[in-house]
Amino acid sequence: MEKNRRMTRQKKIILELLRSTNTHPTAEWIYEKARERIPEISLGTVYRNLNLLKELGEIMELSFGGAYKCYDGIPVNHYHYRCRICHRVYDVDMPLVDQLSKLTETGDGHRIETHRLEFSGVCSACLAAGALDREDAG
Numbered sequence: 001m002e003k004n005r006r007m008t009r010q011k012k013i014i015l016e017l018l019r020s021t022n023t024h025p026t027a028e029w030i031y032e033k034a035r036e037r038i039p040e041i042s043l044g045t046v047y048r049n050l051n052l053l054k055e056l057g058e059i060m061e062l063s064f065g066g067a068y069k070c071y072d073g074i075p076v077n078h079y080h081y082r083c084r085i086c087h088r089v090y091d092v093d094m095p096l097v098d099q100l101s102k103l104t105e106t107g108d109g110h111r112i113e114t115h116r117l118e119f120s121g122v123c124s125a126c127l128a129a130g131a132l133d134r135e136d137a138g
C-alpha cells in the first residue's frame with residue numbers, strides 16, 4: 001500500500017492533467033498533453049498509468065455509448081450530461097439521488113455497489129449557437 005502511494009512522475013503528471021480539465025478527455029488527449037512535459041512518453045505508458053490510477057481509485061473510467069472510453073479526474077460518483085450535438089460530456093452539479101444511493105440489491109438478488117446516471121440532450125452552448133433552429137429548419 002505504501003508503495004502504491006509513492007507516485008511516479010509520469011503518473012503524477014497524468015493525474016494533474018486529468019484534474020486540470022472537466023472535459024472528460026480520452027487517453028489520446030492526455031497523451032498529447034503529457035508529451036509536452038514528457039516528450040519520451042508513449043501512449044502505452046499513458047494507458048498503463050490510467051489503469052493504475054483507476055485501480056487506486058484516483059480517477060474514473062467512463063464509456064459513453066460503448067464507443068470510446070474517457071477519463072474523469074473526479075474519483076467520487078457524480079452525474080454526467082452528454083450533448084447529442086457536440087458530444088461534450090459535462091459534470092452535473094446536483095446531489096446523488098438518495099433513493100439510488102441507498103439501494104444495496106436489485107430485485108433479483110444482484111448486489112449493487114455503485115450506480116451511474118447520465119442525462120442527454122442539447123447543451124447550453126449548442127442551444128446558444130442555435131443548434132435547435134438549424135435542426136428545425138432541417
Ligand SMILES: [Zn+2]
Binds near residue numbers: 085122124127
Ligand atoms: Zn453541445
Ligand SMILES: [Zn+2]
Binds near residue numbers: 090091
Ligand atoms: Zn465527471
